[in-house]
Amino acid sequence: SFQELEKILTQLDGRGYKAYKDLQGQYQWRDFTLSIDYVQGDPFASPSRIRVTVPGEKGGFPTELYDTPHKRRAVIDFLSRVVAKNIYRIYDHVGGSGKSGLLSIGHCGQEILERNYIVIDQNRVEARLEVGLPAAGRKILGREAKEIFLEAIPKIVEASLFFKAISKEGLFRQVNLVEDQYFLRQEMERYKLVAFVANGSILPRESGVSQKPMARGAVAFQSPKEYEIELHLPNYGYIKGMGIPEGVTLIVGGGFHGKSTLLQALELGIYDHIEGDGREYLVARENAVKIKAENGRRVEKVNISPFINNLPMGQDTVRFSTENASGSTSQAANIMEALEIGTDLLLIDEDTSATNFMIRDGRMQQLVQKEKEPITPFIDRVRSFYEEKGISTILVIGGSGDYFEVADHVIMMDEYRPKEVTLKAKEIIKGLQNPRKIEETSCLQESPPRTLLKATFPMEKRGIKIKPRGIHYITYNKTEIDLRDLEQLVDFNQTNSICFILQYIMEKPVKDQTALPEVVEKVYKDIMTKGLDEVSPFRGHPGNMALPRRYEIAGALNRFRNLKIK
Ligand code: ADP
Ligand code: MG
Numbered sequence: 001s002f003q004e005l006e007k008i009l010t011q012l013d014g015r016g017y018k019a020y021k022d023l024q025g026q027y028q029w030r031d032f033t034l035s036i037d038y039v040q041g042d043p044f045a046s047p048s049r050i051r052v053t054v055p056g057e058k059g060g061f062p063t064e065l066y067d068t069p070h071k072r073r074a075v076i077d078f079l080s081r082v083v084a085k086n087i088y089r090i091y092d093h094v095g096g097s098g099k100s101g102l103l104s105i106g107h108c109g110q111e112i113l114e115r116n117y118i119v120i121d122q123n124r125v126e127a128r129l130e131v132g133l134p135a136a137g138r139k140i141l142g143r144e145a146k147e148i149f150l151e152a153i154p155k156i157v158e159a160s161l162f163f164k165a166i167s168k169e170g171l172f173r174q175v176n177l178v179e180d181q182y183f184l185r186q187e188m189e190r191y192k193l194v195a196f197v198a199n200g201s202i203l204p205r206e207s208g209v210s211q212k213p214m215a216r217g218a219v220a221f222q223s224p225k226e227y228e229i230e231l232h233l234p235n236y237g238y239i240k241g242m243g244i245p246e247g248v249t250l251i252v253g254g255g256f257h258g259k260s261t262l263l264q265a266l267e268l269g270i271y272d273h274i275e276g277d278g279r280e281y282l283v284a285r286e287n288a289v290k291i292k293a294e295n296g297r298r299v300e301k302v303n304i305s306p307f308i309n310n311l312p313m314g315q316d317t318v319r320f321s322t323e324n325a326s327g328s329t330s331q332a333a334n335i336m337e338a339l340e341i342g343t344d345l346l347l348i349d350e351d352t353s354a355t356n357f358m359i360r361d362g363r364m365q366q367l368v369q370k371e372k373e374p375i376t377p378f379i380d381r382v383r384s385f386y387e388e389k390g391i392s393t394i395l396v397i398g399g400s401g402d403y404f405e406v407a408d409h410v411i412m413m414d415e416y417r418p419k420e421v422t423l424k425a426k427e428i429i430k431g432l433q434n435p436r437k438i439e440e441t442s443c444l445q446e447s448p449p450r451t452l453l454k455a456t457f458p459m460e461k462r463g464i465k466i467k468p469r470g471i472h473y474i475t476y477n478k479t480e481i482d483l484r485d486l487e488q489l490v491d492f493n494q495t496n497s498i499c500f501i502l503q504y505i506m507e508k509p510v511k512d513q514t515a516l517p518e519v520v521e522k523v524y525k526d527i528m529t530k531g532l533d534e535v536s537p538f539r540g541h542p543g544n545m546a547l548p549r550r551y552e553i554a555g556a557l558n559r560f561r562n563l564k565i566k
Contacts, residue, residue: 001028005149013142017042020133020140031058032157034149037540040133043098047130049541052157059125060163065175066120073114074178074272078171080117081108083127083160090159091152094144099132103148106493106544110211110279111271112178113491114547116532125161128541129153173275176235181272183234184283191229191243194345194392195266195284197221198241199228202278203258203265204416211490213278219258219416221282226420227411239281242418244394246344247408248382250425251396251418258416259396263349266394267488270549288345289338289551293327293354294485300558301565303447306381307332307357310374317374318448323561327354328375334485336447337558339391341517341551346385348378349396359400362435370439380440382406388444402436404429449515451566452557457506466502468495476502479561486555493546497532498556500545504535505557512566520554 005027012019020039027034031054038049066072083105094101105127106117119126134144159165184196197203201221204214223242230240244266251259269284301319308317308329325333331354335346350358360377383406385391397403404410404425412421457464466476471492474481483489483498501523514522526534527547536542557563 002034002150005034006146009142009146009149011142012140012145015140017133017135017138017140020048023133029154029157031055032154032161034153035540038538040099042138043096043100043132043135045099047099047102047104047132049128049538049543050131051126051128051541052153052161053124053126054157054161056121056123056125059120059161061120061125062163063122065171070178070182071175072120074112074175075120075171076115076118077108077112077274078174079120079125079127079160079166080105080115082166083118083129083156084108086156086159087152090155091148094134094141094147096132096134096141096144097137098135100134100141101144101148102130102132103152104130106546107491109491110273110277111268111490112174112274113271113494114532115493116536116542116545127157127161128544130544177275177280178272180233180235181280181283184231184281185286187231188283188285191231192246193229193243194246194249194288194394195244195269196229196231196241196282197223197244197262197265197269198239198281199223201241201265201280201282203282204261205264213276218278222417224411224418224420227418233281236281241281244411245409246386246390246392248386248392248406249394249409249411250403250407251394251411251413252398252421252425253413255398257413259398259413260349260351261416262413262418263347263394263396267347268490270488271490284347285344287341287343287549287551288347289343290347290349290487291331291334291338292349292352292485292487293357294330294334295325295327297325297330297333297482297485297559298323298561298563299325299329299333300563301450302333302336302558304329304332304336306336306444307376307378308374309376310371312374328357330354331357331378333558337554338551339389340447340450341520341554343391343551346391346393348393350399351396358397359402360436360439361400361402362437365437365439366435376440379403379406380438381444384444401425401428402434405434451512452514452516452519453512453564453566455564456557456560456562458562464503464506466499468492468499471495474499474502474556476560476562481556481560483552483556483559486552489548489552489555491546493544494548494552496543497535497545498548498553500535500537500543501548501553502556502560503537516554516557516565517550520550520557523553524550 033053035051040048066075134141202213206212227242229243267290273279304320305317410422410425412419472484532545533542
């Protein structure tokens with residue numbers, strides 16, 4: 001009970017930090033149970049992990065609120081934010097050395113992701129928290145610890161995990177919002193659209209380092225009449241906006257007119273967004289992939305032959321490997337890896353592409369003969385991707401009209417407003433002779449399967465530590481995995497989950513006959529049926545996790561410098 005906890009904390013006061021280990025266990029409070037699952041070894045180590053659990057009937061959340069996976073995701077995300085707000089409001093941060101006094105729940109940004117910071121079902125409402133157990137130097141500060149456990153936490157639980165205590169309107173609005181976004185993504189397929197941007201959406205962000213909406217001066221999105229459609233959402237009702245059809249779509253326009261901003265918004269249209277974000281009714285196919293050039297990345301036995309052939313020294317491009325890819329080979333590898341996991345939509349921006357991968361104009365074709373050029377530019381493949389594989393492309397391009405010929409739709413950004421210019425572009429083609437020749441008409445061949453080998457994870461004497469460093473890096477013992485170019489990774493706890501998943505893959509002995517996408521699919525299935533906690537290495541508080549997509553999991557594997565493929 002809590003009296004017990006109080007007694008232990010009194011006894012611990014002034015002792016060495018290690019004595020905190022005595023706290024491990026469960027304590028009963030009037031309305032909830034506190035579980036101290038893991039106690040940090042010193043004040044500078046990762047914080048201690050605790051859970052607070054309210055019995056389901058006391059929590060009083062109606063089951064209809066979370067009777068589908070996406071509604072449950074909405075509720076969990078909402079309650080995580082409520083807990084975070086209440087920690088901020090109620091808890092007066094106590095000081096001390098290292099992480100002393102820290103009290104937090106997993107971080108939530110602009111996206112409503114699948115998270116494990118809260119558990120809600122008929123039996124319980126549970127929040128998973130992290131605590132920096134307070135110390136001065138390495139001496140336990142018992143009084144400060146009491147403040148956290150006996151004062152702050154009960155108040156935070158009281159204000160957050162009971163249906164009667166929280167803002168019902170806020171919760172319902174978030175559940176409705178997620179339901180609408182979920183519906184909208186399903187409608188995409190029915191209407192053969194790859195993206196939808198509601199009129200009134202706010203696309204630009206506050207700054208390069210903040211995903212909050214631009215506060216002042218943002219021009220709200222307005223669809224051109226030609227692309228405007230009206231949909232009926234279950235909660236919002238009728239909504240109008242721009243539907244981008246399947247096929248090849250160019251976004252053209254002068255510099256600074258908002259092309260990249262539109263594409264970046266579409267990239268994150270794979271996720272649901274919170275109220276007030278400005279992108280609440282902006283969605284893209286959930287398997288859309290941003291493709292960039294990524295100089296220097298490693299590539300392991302990827303079929304880049306649709307784009308690159310006849311390399312000097314007779315290098316194999318059907319099973320192409322390199323420790324240090326060029327702009328064009330990395331971009332080709334990124335596309336082929338996206339295909340391997342499965343995608344309906346490629347998103348490409350000229351700003352982050354290799355020029356020689358994107359275009360090769362008529363004059364250059366005359367000077368450098370096809371036989372001397374290993375690269376088949378994307379322009380000569382983009383149609384076969386759509387026609388043979390059903391993969392659409394949205395391409396930001398301000399610098400080459402050659403693409404008019406391969407586009408189904410051309411949209412021009414003009415002072416942040418999209419305009420339909422397809423007919424104009426097609427007339428220009430008719431009027432001007434272009435000396436450019438199409439270089440490639442052959443069909444896309446199936447790529448050979450890429451089998452993940454056990455040797456990817458060699459045994460090491462001291463064991464293997466896989467850890468996230470911010471959103472963009474993972475360290476695997478001494479090897480670093482660079483995820484900076486996986487632009488659709490948005491949350492540190494997605495990266496944390498990828499670390500757990502890599503460990504999970506490593507520990508469930510990989511049989512040397514499973515293709516990489518199947519390995520990813522298998523973990524994904526385990527998560528879908530048993531929940532995120534399933535792939536955590538920890539019992540009790542599993543660590544903060546947010547769900548990454550299959551593509552980002554495979555993306556981490558593909559960038560792992562130790563990856564071995566048969
Ligand atoms: P482009 O790719 O066409 O060169 P960007 O998308 O990079 O242009 O946008 C240029 C600038 O305009 C950016 O600073 C961006 O924040 C701002 N911007 C983009 N869209 C809007 C908008 N709808 N309203 C206000 N500012 C915008
Ligand atoms: Mg740009």
